[in-house]
Amino acid sequence: MRVLTYREAIREALKQELIRDKDVFLIGEDIGKYGGAYKVTKGLWEEFGEERVMNTPLAETGICGAALGAALAGLRPVAEIMYIDFSFLCMDQIFNQIAKIRYMSGGNAVVPLVIRTQMGKKGSGAAQHSQCLEAIYCHIPGIKVVTPSTPYDAKGLLITAIRENDPVVFIETSSLYSTKGEVPEEPYTIPLGKAEVKREGSDITVVATSRCLIDSLNAAQDLEGDGISVEVIDPRTIKPLDEDTILDSVEKTHRLLIAHEACKSGGFGAEVAAVVSEKGLDNLDAPIMRVAAHDTPVPFAPKMEDFILPNKDDIVTGVRTLIKM
Amino acid sequence: MSIGRKDQARGIMNMIKDTIKLEMYKTMVRIREFEERAIVEYRKGNIPGFIHSSVGQEAIPSGVAPFVTKDDYFLCTHRGHGVVIAKGARTDLMMAELFGKEAGYCKGKGGSMHIAAFDMNIVGANGVVGANAPIASGVALACKRRKPGTVTICFLGDGATCTGSFHEGLVFAASFVLPVVFVISNNQFALSTSPSYHSKSIKNLSERAKGYGIQGITIDGNDAVAVGEAASAAIERAREGKGPTLIEGITYRMYGHHMGDPGTGYRTEEEVEDAKRKDPITLMCGRLTRENILSKEEDEKIRAEVTAEIDNAVLFALRSSEASPEEALKDVYYEK
Numbered sequence: 001m002r003v004l005t006y007r008e009a010i011r012e013a014l015k016q017e018l019i020r021d022k023d024v025f026l027i028g029e030d031i032g033k034y035g036g037a038y039k040v041t042k043g044l045w046e047e048f049g050e051e052r053v054m055n056t057p058l059a060e061t062g063i064c065g066a067a068l069g070a071a072l073a074g075l076r077p078v079a080e081i082m083y084i085d086f087s088f089l090c091m092d093q094i095f096n097q098i099a100k101i102r103y104m105s106g107g108n109a110v111v112p113l114v115i116r117t118q119m120g121k122k123g124s125g126a127a128q129h130s131q132c133l134e135a136i137y138c139h140i141p142g143i144k145v146v147t148p149s150t151p152y153d154a155k156g157l158l159i160t161a162i163r164e165n166d167p168v169v170f171i172e173t174s175s176l177y178s179t180k181g182e183v184p185e186e187p188y189t190i191p192l193g194k195a196e197v198k199r200e201g202s203d204i205t206v207v208a209t210s211r212c213l214i215d216s217l218n219a220a221q222d223l224e225g226d227g228i229s230v231e232v233i234d235p236r237t238i239k240p241l242d243e244d245t246i247l248d249s250v251e252k253t254h255r256l257l258i259a260h261e262a263c264k265s266g267g268f269g270a271e272v273a274a275v276v277s278e279k280g281l282d283n284l285d286a287p288i289m290r291v292a293a294h295d296t297p298v299p300f301a302p303k304m305e306d307f308i309l310p311n312k313d314d315i316v317t318g319v320r321t322l323i324k325m
Numbered sequence: 326m327s328i329g330r331k332d333q334a335r336g337i338m339n340m341i342k343d344t345i346k347l348e349m350y351k352t353m354v355r356i357r358e359f360e361e362r363a364i365v366e367y368r369k370g371n372i373p374g375f376i377h378s379s380v381g382q383e384a385i386p387s388g389v390a391p392f393v394t395k396d397d398y399f400l401c402t403h404r405g406h407g408v409v410i411a412k413g414a415r416t417d418l419m420m421a422e423l424f425g426k427e428a429g430y431c432k433g434k435g436g437s438m439h440i441a442a443f444d445m446n447i448v449g450a451n452g453v454v455g456a457n458a459p460i461a462s463g464v465a466l467a468c469k470r471r472k473p474g475t476v477t478i479c480f481l482g483d484g485a486t487c488t489g490s491f492h493e494g495l496v497f498a499a500s501f502v503l504p505v506v507f508v509i510s511n512n513q514f515a516l517s518t519s520p521s522y523h524s525k526s527i528k529n530l531s532e533r534a535k536g537y538g539i540q541g542i543t544i545d546g547n548d549a550v551a552v553g554e555a556a557s558a559a560i561e562r563a564r565e566g567k568g569p570t571l572i573e574g575i576t577y578r579m580y581g582h583h584m585g586d587p588g589t590g591y592r593t594e595e596e597v598e599d600a601k602r603k604d605p606i607t608l609m610c611g612r613l614t615r616e617n618i619l620s621k622e623e624d625e626k627i628r629a630e631v632t633a634e635i636d637n638a639v640l641f642a643l644r645s646s647e648a649s650p651e652e653a654l655k656d657v658y659y660e661k
Contacts, residue, residue: 023471027340051470057500062459062493073398073450074471092490096453097460104439105449106432107656141657165659255369 001182009151009183010040010116010172011156014078016187018048021076024162027054027067028116034301037082038118038177060086064093065181068101071113078162084119084133086170089231093097098167099142114161118172120261121309126298132303133169134209138239138271143167144192149213151181153236156190166190173261175208195242197249198251201231204255204266204319207246207272209235212259212291212310219315238268246272247280254285255322259315264292280311291318338500341553341616347389348620349549350609351627356407357606358635359416363406366639368583370587372423376437377404381579382545384605385510388552388574390479394561398446398464398477400457403438404510404578405450408480414442416634417561419640426645433648436626454515455485458494458507465498465505467571474562476558477505483573485513495569499600501606504563506556507571510546512578517591546574547605550570550612570575577603621627 004012017024026041032055035042045053056063062080067077081087087094094115101109119132141256144166148154152174161168198213199220208216213234221229231249235241250256256276258269269290276288294308342640360380366372369463382404390411393399409419414430423437430442441449448464449461451457461479468475485491486509498505509530524530534541538568544551552574560571579598581588587598615617 007422056495056512057493059459059493059496061490062462062497064465065456065494066497068464069448069465069477070467071463072443072460073464073467075467092453097451097456101441102659103656104429104440105443105656106434107506108431108441108443123386144658155551165661183518203396261474316519 002185003180004151004183006151006179006181007038007177008041009084009155010037010158011042011044012183013043013155013162015044015047017162018044018052019158020187022103023321024076024078024082025054026050027056027063028055029058029063029082031055031080031244033153034180036080037084041080059309060090061093061282064090066096067113067115068093068098069110069112072101072109076112076162078114080114081115081117081180084117085131087133093167094143095140099140100214102141106212110165110166112165113167115167116170118174119325121175121298121305122175124300124302124305125298126300130298132210132260132293133149134238135143135262135266137169138268140296142170143239144237145169146172146192146237147173147209148236149176149210149234151179151183153190153234156181156188156193157236159187160189160192162190168192168309175211176214179214183321190236193203193240193242194237195235195245196233197231197245199230199232201253203229204252204257204322205231205246205249205253206257206259206319207235208259208313209232209238209268211261212315215310215312216259216315219312219319220315224320228319238273241271241275243275243279246276250276250280251283254283255293256284257289257315257318257322259291259310261309262291263295264290265295267292286322291315326345341550343414344628345553346550346613346618348391352390352411352615353383353606353609354627354631355385355416355634356383356410358631359406359410359419362635362639363420364584365606366424371643372437373425374425374436374438375583375585378580379404379407381600381604382510382512383407384609385508385546385552385574385576386480387616387634388549389508389556390451391553392557393478394570396446396472396475398448398468398475398482400448400458400464400477400480401480402448402454402485403450403452404482405440405480406590407630409440409442409447409450412447413445414447414567415538416638421641421645422637423454423640424645425647426642427652428641432652442474443522448594452577454482455490456489456592456603457481458485458491459497461505461507462503466501469504474564475504475656476560479505479507480511481507482515483509483511483513483530484518484523485509486533487515495537495539498569501538502566502568504568505569506570508556509571509573510576511573512576514578514582514591516582527557529573531571531573539569539571541571541573543573543575546576547603548606549605549609576605
């Protein structure tokens with residue numbers, strides 16, 4: 001099958017949806033002729049024009065508010081917030097407006113809206129350009145949250161998100177933009193709220209998202225040589241969470257490790273741990289472990305940055321610890 | 326700051342017809358009656374939560390409304406009952422929403438602060454000051470592409486003009502030449518803080534329009550005809566693709582910020598008494614009488630009709646059933 005990068009897969013999803021539905025349009029900073037800060041929208045402005053690929057002033061609240069208004073009046077906006085760190089600038093629009101207007105209107109408002117953004121390690125991006133903030137989005141009812149980790153998933157999930165009638169926060173991972181994978185040329189969808197077992201195993205379940213999913217697959221490969229069989233699950237959609245796939249896996253393996261690049265405290269991993277504690281505690285033979293970033297802002301200096309962020313070795317070490325218990 | 330000479334000429338050409346003046350008056354009376362009755366019902370304990378009364382500010386939505394169609398959009402503030410009524414919403418469904426009843430416009434999930442009627446293009450009230458400005462620009466953006474000639478009216482308070490949301494909303498409207506009219510009801514108070522404090526460096530809030538390179542005008546917001554003249558010119562410009570306008574209507578909030586605020590401590594009794602002498606409904610009634618548009622009998626008839634309408638609205642709300650508590654679990658996401 002044809003191979004694309006994660007970036008190209010996302011671009012192809014945008015392009016195919018722009019072709020399919022004239023109500024779909026992109027809105028964001030520098031997404032026009034410049035092609036986006038991470039070049040995801042490169043070439044789309046030339047192909048679709050500035051009405052469909054709308055370059056905006058530096059105004060995150062303006063972008064999200066305008067996207068919401070446009071959605072309420074019949075369009076299907078795909079907004080881009082350049083860094084998830086900058087989404088703090090438009091929290092009122094996302095959390096108080098976009099997430100709630102359907103509910104507040106008693107179900108009369110329909111909000112077909114996607115907010116694309118990216119998160120994670122940049123390599124000395126420092127504290128305001130490297131955060132992983134997905135857990136914050138999971139906490140607010142009314143929005144769905146997607147965190148693709150492969151090119152295939154990125155394309156299929158984005159097409160689904162654009163066709164949804166609910167707001168979807170689609171969180172890309174900047175360190176994955178150049179990773180490659182097989183991606184079909186034709187448009188396809190992947191249902192939201194459906195996890196995927198990325199690697200089958202029998203000794204331990206690792207639930208991982210975004211970059212840590214890739215690290216977990218590499219860790220599983222290494223551990224296989226030691227006779228440890230690791231099952232790796234990518235939730236893909238972290239809100240709503242596919243609890244069944246995780247619980248079924250834990251029932252089989254009796255051990256659970258959760259890995260994400262975000263800080264540990266109050267992270268998405270805490271929710272997974274809570275779900276398994278509430279609904280699958282009897283199946284556990286060892287405590288649940290979280291491998292996550294230290295609870296600090298992301299430092300600038302490379303060695304400090306590497307120190308606080310989780311990596312493949314941390315996952316390997318964690319799995320070995322749990323296996324011995 | 327004032328609108329251009331050409332637009333002034335158009336404003337004169339847009340002389341407000343007698344029938345429209347009468348329509349404005351009737352809307353004002355309906356809003357007043359709704360607001361006063363809502364306060365009565367709130368004090369009886371029939372309306373939970375907060376209500377923010379727009380008594381004293383009726384001329385602004387009533388002056389704008391005759392120049393919009395069903396297809397145009399209205400967005401309003403937490404003090405939004407008047408705007409929703411002016412756009413043509415049913416007062417019985419509104420009152421039921423204030424009561425938190427299932428028959429209300431939002432099934433009792435929004436209440437006074439979030440009342441909306443999407444079937445009438447009333448995007449609705451907003452509990453966050455200033456947040457509706459960028460949303461209005463987005464509605465206008467969609468209209469420009471899908472329904473050319475349609476206009477969006479964003480009603481705001483004076484306090485909203487200090488927010489970042491207001492700024493970004495106006496930047497979008499101006500930069501993309503969007504068909505939207507921002508109408509500020511300057512009721513003299515952002516809760517307790519007056520424009521002379523929060524916007525000390527300017528005389529009129531419409532001066533801010535200059536920074537966006539759009540038209541701005543300040544008018545007497547207690548004079549529905551003056552509102553209508555400014556609004557009709559702005560709406561016409563928007564429909565013609567000439568972009569946004571910022572209108573400021575000077576008015577006065579008769580009651581406190583909400584019904585839990587006595588409205589004292591930050592203003593004098595004399596100030597309130599003075600404002601009452603400029604009551605927009607009294608002014609409009611006097612004007613229509615002088616211009617032989619409204620007789621005493623006709624006025625009594627209008628008031629009787631409105632009283633009956635609001636009586637029915639209250640009765641409807643009282644008799645409506647509450648939604649089951651489990652209804653709270655629905656409408657978080659789209660379900661089909």
